[in-house]
Amino acid sequence: MSSQKDLLSDHAYDGIQEYDNPLPGWWKWLFVLTCIFSVVYWVYFHSGVDGRGIHAEYDRHVAQVMLERFGDIGVLEATEEQLLAAMYDPEFDKYLKVGESTFKTNCVQCHGVAGEGGVGPNMTDDHYKTIKELTDIVRVIENGAANGAMPPWKTRFSHPNVTILTAAYVAKMRGTNVAGGKSPEGTVIPPWPKYVPQPKDN
Ligand code: HEC
Numbered sequence: 018m019s020s021q022k023d024l025l026s027d028h029a030y031d032g033i034q035e036y037d038n039p040l041p042g043w044w045k046w047l048f049v050l051t052c053i054f055s056v057v058y059w060v061y062f063h064s065g066v067d068g069r070g071i072h073a074e075y076d077r078h079v080a081q082v083m084l085e086r087f088g089d090i091g092v093l094e095a096t097e098e099q100l101l102a103a104m105y106d107p108e109f110d111k112y113l114k115v116g117e118s119t120f121k122t123n124c125v126q127c128h129g130v131a132g133e134g135g136v137g138p139n140m141t142d143d144h145y146k147t148i149k150e151l152t153d154i155v156r157v158i159e160n161g162a163a164n165g166a167m168p169p170w171k172t173r174f175s176h177p178n179v180t181i182l183t184a185a186y187v188a189k190m191r192g193t194n195v196a197g198g199k200s201p202e203g204t205v206i207p208p209w210p211k212y213v214p215q216p217k218d219n
Pocket residue numbers: 119120123124125126127128136137138144145146147148154157158162163166167168170183184187203
């Protein structure tokens with residue numbers, strides 16, 4: 018028992034003495050390793066580097082799923098008929114979500130969450146600065162306007178369909194006349210053409 022006596026720590030609380038019972042070496046090393054791991058983890062995921070972390074990962078997954086789905090609709094063309102179909106054909110509803118999320122990611126800081134305007138013009142009224150017809154929206158999104166005050170997006174989107182679907186989403190904001198929006202800029206243009214559903218092949 019004497020060896021146990023040696024292990025007694027030299028203090029007592031309320032008359033209770035305790036053994037000096039160190040944690041096993043493997044336990045302490047495990048602790049040290051988790052500390053080191055936490056630093057590495059923090060630096061990798063939380064140091065503000067773009068494209069890391071669960072949000073970026075989620076975005077990549079959504080983009081990936083949408084890209085795969087794009088196979089079903091092929092490459093959309095920047096024609097009036099195509100834009101009208103994207104706006105009004107119920108089959109495009111789920112794809113318009115791509116336009117919506119693109120707008121919410123890239124455009125709201127200048128055009129407002131509902132398109133009510135800010136740095137950029139209000140897109141919920143009937144006035145437009147450089148848009149005369151539907152297809153102009155695609156052109157402005159691709160090439161920008163006013164010497165880059167409206168930035169060009171041509172090379173920034175992962176797929177040409179993204180531009181078309183964003184244009185359709187923007188075009189649909191017309192006439193929503195969001196309360197408290199920016200005062201009209203430019204001139205009133207004719208209404209968007211009427212959508213005439215094309216007979217389906219199948
Ligand atoms: C940095 C600010 C900024 C961002 C970001 C931005 N825009 Fe613009 N946008 C503008 C400005 C400023 C104009 C007006 C240009 C002009 O004077 O002709 C404009 C004009 C437009 C127009 C034409 C409106 C009109 O009245 O003729 C469309 C359509 C448009 N933007 C769509 C978008 C879309 C879609 C996005 C996101 C992919 C976007 N913008 C992102 C600033 C921005």
